[in-house]
Amino acid sequence: MSLPAVAKKDFQDTVRSKAMLLLVALFSGLVSVMAYAVRPAGDGDAFATELLLSVFVGPLLVSTLVPLVAVVIGYNAVSGERESGSLKLLLSLPHSRADVVFGKVLGRAAALSLAVFAGFLLPAVVLAVIPVSFNVGSFLGYTVFAAILGCVFVSIAVGCSAAASTQRRALIGGIGIYFLFVLFWSTLTGQLIGAFDGVIDALPATDVQIRTFLEVANPTTGVQVLTNAFLGEQLFAGETVNQQVSAAAMLVFWALAPPLVGLLKFDRDDL
Amino acid sequence: MTAIELRGVTKEFADVTAVDALDLAVEEGEVYGFLGPNGAGKSTTINMVLDLVRPTAGTVTVLGRDATADSVAIRERTGVLPEGFSVYGRLTGRKHVEFAIESKDADADPDAVLSRVGLADDADRKAGGYSKGMQQRLVLGMALVGEPDLLILDEPSSGLDPAGAKEMREIVREEADRGATVFFSSHVLGQVEAVCDRVGIMREGRLVAEDSVEGLREAVGGEETLEIEATGVDAAALDTVRELDGVSRVELDEAGEGTVTVSCAGGVKTRVIATLEDSGVTVADFHTTEASLEDLFLAYTEGETPSSGDTAHVDDADTTGADDAADAEEVQR
Numbered sequence: 269m270s271l272p273a274v275a276k277k278d279f280q281d282t283v284r285s286k287a288m289l290l291l292v293a294l295f296s297g298l299v300s301v302m303a304y305a306v307r308p309a310g311d312g313d314a315f316a317t318e319l320l321l322s323v324f325v326g327p328l329l330v331s332t333l334v335p336l337v338a339v340v341i342g343y344n345a346v347s348g349e350r351e352s353g354s355l356k357l358l359l360s361l362p363h364s365r366a367d368v369v370f371g372k373v374l375g376r377a378a379a380l381s382l383a384v385f386a387g388f389l390l391p392a393v394v395l396a397v398i399p400v401s402f403n404v405g406s407f408l409g410y411t412v413f414a415a416i417l418g419c420v421f422v423s424i425a426v427g428c429s430a431a432a433s434t435q436r437r438a439l440i441g442g443i444g445i446y447f448l449f450v451l452f453w454s455t456l457t458g459q460l461i462g463a464f465d466g467v468i469d470a471l472p473a474t475d476v477q478i479r480t481f482l483e484v485a486n487p488t489t490g491v492q493v494l495t496n497a498f499l500g501e502q503l504f505a506g507e508t509v510n511q512q513v514s515a516a517a518m519l520v521f522w523a524l525a526p527p528l529v530g531l532l533k534f535d536r537d538d539l
Numbered sequence: 540m541t542a543i544e545l546r547g548v549t550k551e552f553a554d555v556t557a558v559d560a561l562d563l564a565v566e567e568g569e570v571y572g573f574l575g576p577n578g579a580g581k582s583t584t585i586n587m588v589l590d591l592v593r594p595t596a597g598t599v600t601v602l603g604r605d606a607t608a609d610s611v612a613i614r615e616r617t618g619v620l621p622e623g624f625s626v627y628g629r630l631t632g633r634k635h636v637e638f639a640i641e642s643k644d645a646d647a648d649p650d651a652v653l654s655r656v657g658l659a660d661d662a663d664r665k666a667g668g669y670s671k672g673m674q675q676r677l678v679l680g681m682a683l684v685g686e687p688d689l690l691i692l693d694e695p696s697s698g699l700d701p702a703g704a705k706e707m708r709e710i711v712r713e714e715a716d717r718g719a720t721v722f723f724s725s726h727v728l729g730q731v732e733a734v735c736d737r738v739g740i741m742r743e744g745r746l747v748a749e750d751s752v753e754g755l756r757e758a759v760g761g762e763e764t765l766e767i768e769a770t771g772v773d774a775a776a777l778d779t780v781r782e783l784d785g786v787s788r789v790e791l792d793e794a795g796e797g798t799v800t801v802s803c804a805g806g807v808k809t810r811v812i813a814t815l816e817d818s819g820v821t822v823a824d825f826h827t828t829e830a831s832l833e834d835l836f837l838a839y840t841e842g843e844t845p846s847s848g849d850t851a852h853v854d855d856a857d858t859t860g861a862d863d864a865a866d867a868e869e870v871q872r
Contacts, residue, residue, distance in 0.1 A: 270642050273642045277627075281627050281629055352625040353624045360614065360678075360681075361681075362643060538591070538592040
């Protein structure tokens with residue numbers, strides 16, 4: 269089993285990457301500034317950690333910046349090594365190509381998780397100092413969800429990287445992933461629903477159900493649904509439980525399917 | 540057992556046939572030098588052995604296993620110095636070796652490995668700052684981890700200075716003494732002749748010659764090439780010379796103008812001349828040249844006919860020689 273060896277090596281390599289350090293610093297700075305900027309003027313109790321996270325930090329920073337960091341560290345995972353020639357070094361050792369792809373998913377996901385936790389440290393300090401009711405449990409839990417979001421995007425980006433035969437294609441793929449999931453998802457799915465109106469009528473599901481499913485099928489929305497439920501203390505409970513389960517299932521899908529599809533192509537390629 | 544065996548292996552890329560119906564066998568425990576100019580198909584062959592590239596046709600067997608199906612098991616017992624690799628620039632030399640040890644599940648001391656390849660003092664530097672030669676040593680060190688049964692070294696001396704190349708040869712010899720099979724490629728003959736038990740020469744995707752270094756050296760060292768300017772040469776006279784003991788090749792130059800080229804053992808030169816004259820040929824002038832191993836290599840790889848037919852077991856060269864002779868006879872008639 270050489271997957272852990274690949275994951276460990278890749279983790280060590282990734283955490284030394286300057287691009288990642290830079291993005292984490294940027295992220296950490298922005299979250300801190302936002303936490304400070306939107307602090308209440310007077311009584312701290314009126315403004316809770318949960319509100320800050322779910323209204324400001326979540327939609328504005330986490331769902332835009334975490335996927336960006338993930339795509340940046342994931343898009344060149346396999347294709348970059350393929351182009352530079354270090355992949356030959358990796359495949360000279362007894363690793364299967366599946367070990368390489370999934371080892372990279374794990375290694376980079378671990379590196380990204382570390383980055384997210386590091387990125388939330390400075391904001392935690394700010395929150396502890398400014399007059400808000402700092403709820404450590406919510407904050408830590410939220411960090412976990414942010415890390416999950418990042419890991420899913422790392423998976424998608426690494427899968428794309430494994431399928432790409434050149435670094436250029438991987439870059440285009442990475443940009444495509446970011447635009448699709450972060451910026452254009454609702455526009456695009458809206459268009460799709462419009463175009464397949466007739467087909468949808470024939471399905472045993474209502475228009476609203478399908479719209480909801482498509483919304484939570486986007487990992488950024490999926491994580492938002494789950495974090496909001498968590499911060500409202502309604503995780504896998506309450507009215508939105510079905511939606512949450514769909515969201516969680518889709519996150520698992522996005523974490524596994526892209527690397528598998530990427531591996532199918534990568535496994536057949538001449539390197 | 541055969542360490543590496545290729546049978547009828549062909550690899551076609553979109554626009555070129557890189558390897559063409561190649562048969563190759565490397566015996567266990569031998570040091571095999573895989574020679575040929577750049578672009579001859581050496582690296583493609585090695586990449587097929589390593590399962591980086593899959594053959595279009597034919598079978599590749601390494602250490603008794605199928606190269607594609609059992610690739611991981613093969614690489615557990617193989618050390619590889621690939622061609623055109625790059626290192627992980629952000630990781631230190633020691634981290635690289637540790638990674639190799641972990642990957643092979645070996646029980647080796649990273650520092651011992653690094654000092655064996657002369658990198659003990661640079662172990663904690665990032666490999667991105669290493670020179671090409673140091674990177675080459677580092678990856679050789681990674682290849683040596685775990686005492687592999689088979690070492691595959693693709694152009695191991697590239698980037699090394701003469702002292703480094705010598706150290707590389709010493710390591711190859713040590714590994715062979717340990718019992719490992721060593722298969723390495725080079726486009727420079729001088730680097731392989733000192734260490735190889737056997738040499739194969741690739742050209743345009745085919746193996747054009749294969750013999751022991753001693754065999755090549757003896758055959759070539761004992762032979763001279765005799766160029767004779769003569770008039771009245773006919774096929775019968777050439778055949779008579781061909782039948783002499785110690786003569787390996789007789790050719791009339793392509794234009795048929797009367798320059799006869801004869802490859803023969805040093806002692807039969809005068810017999811060749813005498814036989815020609817007895818057959819009614821007028822010899823105007825002649826001179827001899829001694830062929831070196833380098834000449835032989837160049838002859839194989841640059842399209843001339845090799846100067847020694849005996850040493851070449853493999854088709855191309857011999858048939859080309861025969862065709863030329865046939866052409867020459869055509870001209871005579």
